Amino acid sequence: MSADQKSKINLVVNSEGKPYWEGAAKGQLLIRTCNACGKAHHYPRTICPHCFSEDTAFVEASGNGAIYSYSVTRQAKPPYVIAYVTLDEGVTMLTNIVDCEIDRIRIGQKVRVKFSEAGDGYALPVFTSA
Ligand SMILES: [Zn+2]
Numbered sequence: 001m002s003a004d005q006k007s008k009i010n011l012v013v014n015s016e017g018k019p020y021w022e023g024a025a026k027g028q029l030l031i032r033t034c035n036a037c038g039k040a041h042h043y044p045r046t047i048c049p050h051c052f053s054e055d056t057a058f059v060e061a062s063g064n065g066a067i068y069s070y071s072v073t074r075q076a077k078p079p080y081v082i083a084y085v086t087l088d089e090g091v092t093m094l095t096n097i098v099d100c101e102i103d104r105i106r107i108g109q110k111v112r113v114k115f116s117e118a119g120d121g122y123a124l125p126v127f128t129s130a
Contacts, residue, residue: 009118019058020044024123029113030058031091042091063113064088064130072102085111085127096126 023030036053070083110130
């Protein structure tokens, strides 16, 4: 696999998620928050999954969170880590843990967002040690 193939992914961007991906391309982690019940949710949806209000908006997350769970794919060259990270805002997202010693990763570890180029002007939010 060449470096180009490795870094390019095929994102399907719908109208609900478009601001999320545009934010990520600019280095902003956006999450959708409900103005009716005050709760955040992820992935981004126009209708709040907690109270079904349509009064939702994107807000910029702190970018700080903690590892809820993770898995190491050691068969890959190089190995990589997928994880659920719970943001300080309370939402949990599926992501990758990067730039860390794999054997030192722990559940509950504090992490911080960074952005990985994904091709076509997009970027993926990934996390590294805080
Ligand atoms: Zn709500």
